[in-house]
Amino acid sequence: MTSVANAADVSQAGSVDWDALVARYVAGEKLSVLAREHGLPWQRVWSVLFRRNVLRTGGGNQPIAGSKSSHRLRQQIRRILRKELGRGPGLRHEIQVNWPDGETTVAAGKPHPKLERILQLAVARKNVLLIGPAGCGKTFLAEQVARLLGLPFGMASVSGGISEGQLTGRLLPVGDKGRFAYVISEFVKAYETGGVFLLDEIDAADPNIMLVINAALANGKMPVANRAERPYALRHPDFICMAAANTFGTGADRQYVGRNQLDESTLDRFRIGQVEMDYDPEVEAALCPDDELLHRLQTYRQRARDARVRRVISTRFLKDAYEMKQAGWTDEMIDEALFCGWQRDEVSKVRGY
Numbered sequence: 001m002t003s004v005a006n007a008a009d010v011s012q013a014g015s016v017d018w019d020a021l022v023a024r025y026v027a028g029e030k031l032s033v034l035a036r037e038h039g040l041p042w043q044r045v046w047s048v049l050f051r052r053n054v055l056r057t058g059g060g061n062q063p064i065a066g067s068k069s070s071h072r073l074r075q076q077i078r079r080i081l082r083k084e085l086g087r088g089p090g091l092r093h094e095i096q097v098n099w100p101d102g103e104t105t106v107a108a109g110k111p112h113p114k115l116e117r118i119l120q121l122a123v124a125r126k127n128v129l130l131i132g133p134a135g136c137g138k139t140f141l142a143e144q145v146a147r148l149l150g151l152p153f154g155m156a157s158v159s160g161g162i163s164e165g166q167l168t169g170r171l172l173p174v175g176d177k178g179r180f181a182y183v184i185s186e187f188v189k190a191y192e193t194g195g196v197f198l199l200d201e202i203d204a205a206d207p208n209i210m211l212v213i214n215a216a217l218a219n220g221k222m223p224v225a226n227r228a229e230r231p232y233a234l235r236h237p238d239f240i241c242m243a244a245a246n247t248f249g250t251g252a253d254r255q256y257v258g259r260n261q262l263d264e265s266t267l268d269r270f271r272i273g274q275v276e277m278d279y280d281p282e283v284e285a286a287l288c289p290d291d292e293l294l295h296r297l298q299t300y301r302q303r304a305r306d307a308r309v310r311r312v313i314s315t316r317f318l319k320d321a322y323e324m325k326q327a328g329w330t331d332e333m334i335d336e337a338l339f340c341g342w343q344r345d346e347v348s349k350v351r352g353y
């Protein structure tokens with residue numbers, strides 16, 4: 001798709017020697033000074049530097065407190081997270097990261113083994129696509145990333161039925177005397193002012209929604225048609241786009257749950273950031289610290305996969321089952337809840353009798 005924004009990029013490019021400008025920036029000159037000298041808005045310069053992946057710190061001429069993107073920080077993430085993850089399982093339901101700049105950030109929950117990879121991508125400001133079965137922790141992990149980077153978190157389920165306005169902002173009768181005024185969306189807010197935004201169930205999104213998403217991720221700006229006074233939003237250096245797609249199975253076996261397969265133009269925007277997730281035994285052991293129950297449910301899941309029964313036995317279910325068992329439920333009551341709505345042959349394949 002060729003967007004208006006793309007065309008604008010091309011038409012302006014002729015008058016500026018970007019290679020020379022980028023070289024001066026890399027050599028240490030200030031973005032704001034270079035922008036002024038060329039008579040360009042800083043956002044425009046920023047978006048070129050962003051795409052060439054040479055931005056220092058938070059970017060723009062407005063470094064954001066708590067922004068984790070300097071080269072030094074990036075290098076140290078691996079080591080820090082190794083140490084965190086190396087502490088192994090247990091009932092520690094909190095992750096703490098001590099950043100080299102002296103700041104400490106904390107996120108609730110256990111570290112999923114894919115957290116390190118995803119944080120590296122997020123720090124490098126890449127779009128991240130989480131691909132995995134329902135209830136394996138995709139949403140939870142996206143929020144952890146936001147907390148650990150000290151950025152706001154927002155999300156929207158983009159599965160069929162949501163309107164473009166829910167992503168780009170709407171005109172609502174909220175002005176004086178019921179006049180229609182533009183009301184910003186969470187997505188545009190994160191896009192313009194920074195934050196981690198999760199597009200959930202992206203594999204089930206309508207094509208018109210995918211066009212909005214693809215345009216936003218194509219370059220440094222997105223059309224905001226309903227906002228007459230500023231019909232474009234500029235991508236903030238601390239906007240991190242994450243998306244989640246549900247699958248049955250993983251690896252070569254995986255099938256998207258959504259009705260629409262992701263098309264190549266979308267996948268390309270997430271190529272480097274595709275991360276396959278699965279249920280993690282250590283996270284589950286922490287959330288369901290009852291070996292017998294844990295083993296039984298994980299065995300059910302393995303049998304379901306082996307027999308290609310397309311049913312979900314999620315980390316969420318294991319946690320809920322543990323909590324209900326603590327509240328006095330028997331194994332039969334838990335199984336009854338799990339198998340509710342299943343076909344009889346599916347239940348027998350999974351139970352093994």
Ligand SMILES: Nc1ncnc2c1ncn2[C@@H]1O[C@H](COP(=O)(O)OP(=O)(O)O)[C@@H](O)[C@H]1O
Nearest residue numbers: 109110112134135136137138139140283315316
């Ligand atoms: N890393 C984790 N640490 C603690 N709890 C987790 C973790 N991952 C998932 N959970 C629990 O499992 C539930 C389901 O995870 P969720 O992120 O909603 O799955 P998904 O988005 O993949 O469907 C969460 O509400 C949370 O209670």
Ligand SMILES: [Mg+2]
Nearest residue numbers: 138139200244
């Ligand atoms: Mg989710």
